[in-house]
Amino acid sequence: MDIEISKARKEDFPYIQEKIKKYLLDSTDIHWRQFFVGRIKDKPVSFGRIIDRGEFFEIASLGVDYYYRKNRIGKKMLSFLLEEAQRIDKAKPIYAVTHVKDFAVSCGFVQVKDNYPEILDYKRKHCKLDESKISVMKWKGSLR
Ligand SMILES: CC(C)(COP(=O)(O)OP(=O)(O)OC[C@H]1O[C@@H](n2cnc3c(N)ncnc32)[C@H](O)[C@@H]1OP(=O)(O)O)[C@@H](O)C(=O)NCCC(=O)NCCS
Numbered sequence: 684m685d686i687e688i689s690k691a692r693k694e695d696f697p698y699i700q701e702k703i704k705k706y707l708l709d710s711t712d713i714h715w716r717q718f719f720v721g722r723i724k725d726k727p728v729s730f731g732r733i734i735d736r737g738e739f740f741e742i743a744s745l746g747v748d749y750y751y752r753k754n755r756i757g758k759k760m761l762s763f764l765l766e767e768a769q770r771i772d773k774a775k776p777i778y779a780v781t782h783v784k785d786f787a788v789s790c791g792f793v794q795v796k797d798n799y800p801e802i803l804d805y806k807r808k809h810c811k812l813d814e815s816k817i818s819v820m821k822w823k824g825s826l827r
Contacts, residue, residue, distance in 0.1 A: 691718035792820035
């Protein structure tokens with residue numbers, strides 16, 4: 684599927700907010716300027732954000748509309764966000780907190796069990812989903 688990914692527009696925000704709520708994703712301190720949106724024929728079908736946490740980047744609140752899943756859109760979206768974060772600062776590590784570990788692994792992340800930023804542990808423990816299913820992932824630095 685031909686998808687075009689670009690910075691979110693202000694008018695995309697209701698779409699992003701609705702999907703974040705529906706898919707139980709991280710809605711903490713969201714601002715439309717943090718987001719990127721994937722579109723098919725100008726229709727938004729996916730979204731995700733880069734949070735600059737100073738010492739590191741976190742990729743968060745990533746989703747693909749239900750009917751467009753399993754078409755590699757999630758992978759394209761995550762790869763795009765990784766490239767974008769690297770373009771901003773190549774030296775900063777990139778983390779994600781997720782319940783779909785295998786999806787993150789497919790894009791070059793590995794699970795980390797210690798020595799990761801404390802705020803990610805807080806996030807893991809206070810997620811809307813079962814804590815035991817949440818993993819902290821760190822990007823290895825290359826796409827698989
Ligand atoms: C998780 C999500 C973004 C995946 O999007 P998608 O477009 O369906 O994923 P893709 O088609 O790009 O799949 C890429 C790879 O991840 C794997 N994958 C996708 N969804 C998966 C899931 N739920 N569990 C495990 N693996 C998954 C695919 O099998 C594929 O693996 P491969 O490259 O080895 O073949 C999508 O299901 C979604 O929006 N879920 C709800 C929101 C959510 O959970 N967001 C958290 C993302 S960190």
